[in-house]
Amino acid sequence: MTFLEIDQLSAFYGQAQSLHDVSFNVDQGDIVAVIGTNGAGKSTLMDSIMGMVKNTGAIRLEGQDLVGRNSADIVKMGVGYAPERAHLFPFMSVEDNLMVGGYTARDDIGRNLAHVHELFPVLKDRATQETATQSGGERQMVSLGRALMTSPRLLLVDEPTIGLSPKVCSEIAATLKRLNEEDGLTILITEQNINFAMSLAKKVFVLETGHIRVSGTPEELMADKELNKAYFGT
């Protein structure tokens, strides 16, 4: 069943167009990845879904149009967002960062916080630490935890592995998989790290300069010689 439907989406920063008629669907309970290089439009795509960029076309969540709504409404409808490079509140403690995430999901705060601590026990141990003093991996955990505090049904994760070691990437991948399999969370990831995206996603879309060029299952894309040449140089 289609959960998120993106239809002919174009996005603009002033006069500059960053996305051109992008269309794809995400089914409920799936992990879908959008891969692309710097400047492909990945973050713009995420910001468009969150109502943070001027756009045209249609974005529907369970049939309800998101275009024209503000971020507050979109989060209330069940979309959680972990932005690129975490975008944390650097001089706040881990706990306060998570609490800002839980601002709109007041009734679920206790349950969500317990779940975040279960997923990332280190965040409980470091609850009072300022996030500015944390490692990149821990910051990414706070970012994911903060998005989970909004009680999402669809989780948007923008380049979660940027600047992280392979070991931490594996941990992040395992957590996203767990969220998908155990909680049934639908996840949309954007990535430059193709191996990471391929290892997680059921379906992958390749975004180039604001256009969807290719799409398919990881197996189909791995078999695509041109794509391998473009992204792996092989």
Added chain:
Amino acid sequence: MGGTINWRHLLLWAVFLGGMALLPQLVSKGTLRTFIFANYLAIFAMSWDVLSGRTGYISFGHPFLIGIGAYTTAILSYRFDVPVGVSIPLAVITTMAAGTLFFLPALRVKGTYFALVTLAFMELMYQLVQVIRPDLTGGTRGISGVQTLTRGAVNGYYLSLVLMGTIAVSLWAMMKTRMGTALSAIGMNEEAVEGLGLNTTKLKLFAFMVGAGVAGIGGAFYVHYLGSIAPRALFDINFLFTIIVAALIGGASTIIGPMAGAFFLTFLLEYLRPILPGAERYFIYGGIALVLYMYQPKGIYEVIRQAHFKLAGSARHEHNP
């Protein structure tokens, strides 16, 4: 930052304010008058901090808000014989309305541009009070003979202390709520706050209204302490920077910080007066501010906090060698 209100902190507030209440028994009347100015500067610095220190929207026009509060009550009480019990609340309400006006640019501009727009508010106000209805505002000479609320340094001190204490504890409690945490988050990364589904416009408006309300209270009581008001003394760049430096030197985005900065600056400027009677004094505090920012950008509050941690750490170390 956020967190829950704990009784240890409330006790510390009580000890601090209780200690301040004993000052009239311990210091001269002259020193007490300096404390009165420090208390009012602390109120102005705290109000600036709610508006700018928390949300990151740096206002260069804070005297505009203080001036609205001061002029409203001065005009109502002096020109129209409105009782002070009515004119002060009206002044605070008017200042909060002006805070909404102040808020409008924040919907469109940020950073330097916002600072410049707010500076324009202050300059505009300075020009307007001189030319529009000088029969009411007193024009360039301002208004003297405004009713004072207290007689003598001791009573004036207690009034300023009650005001400062009430405002400080109220703002401290407010900042301990989820809303206070969200306001601080806006100052650090507004887009991320928006992406988490918080209505940043409403939150900023709230901060601006509270900041303006406190500025209005401070301005109104200040004019009824001084008994006079003049545009050049109020809408003045030195006054503006004293407020901002007090908040920053003490530690922005805290409550104790702007208070500590206000006390430090007021006494520094006062003790420098015999040595440097002119505006050169401001170079000294500018220099101190510069050194402090280079050493510890989070201000006096953080210097004390770090020292406390070090002392506590070494004490533990001595107990557990």
